[in-house]
Amino acid sequence: MQLVVGRIGRPHGVRGEVTVEVRTDEPALRFAPGNSLVTDPASRGPLTVEGVRWHKGVLLLRLAGVSGRDAAEELRGTMIVIDSSEVSPSDDPDEFHDHQLIGLSVVTVSGEAVGEVTDVLHHGQDLLVVRRAGQDDALIPFVKALVPEVDLDAGRLVVDPPEGLL
Structure with missing residues (x-):
């Protein structure tokens, strides 16, 4: 890429x-x-x-x-x-480059499929743009409380969205 x-x-x-x-x-x-x-x-x-x-x-x-x-x-x-x-990988395990996140599948903590990360926006708060099948894209703040797990090897990202976010 x-x-x-x-x-x-x-x-x-x-x-x-x-x-x-x-x-x-x-x-x-x-x-x-x-x-x-x-x-x-x-x-x-x-x-x-x-x-x-x-x-x-x-x-x-x-x-x-x-x-x-x-x-x-x-x-x-x-x-x-x-x-x-x-691009060298970061030494910080909680820091990721945009290109590492784009393309990851997104699932909830309960295992429900949400979609795929298509972009990362940097507007004061980093936001993941997640394409959802048959729905509008979701914007998910990229913070540990809402994104508790990023597994690059498995190609997935786990989200714990508050009610109404998705």
């Missing part, structure tokens, strides 16, 4: 630098000089990082072969992706 770690934004200056909307906790690792960046769409890459710097809180990249503002503008909106296998 591909994970987005950045999105190329507008050009910066006239020499071909691009701004990057960072979507990773490890920008120094992902955008280090010499790294080859896989892109979506694939036809725009791979891109090789020649230089990196921060300017007023914005990540700026200088990429091989991108030598002017017009070339940088052509890359606007390009997603920078990695394979999920490149």
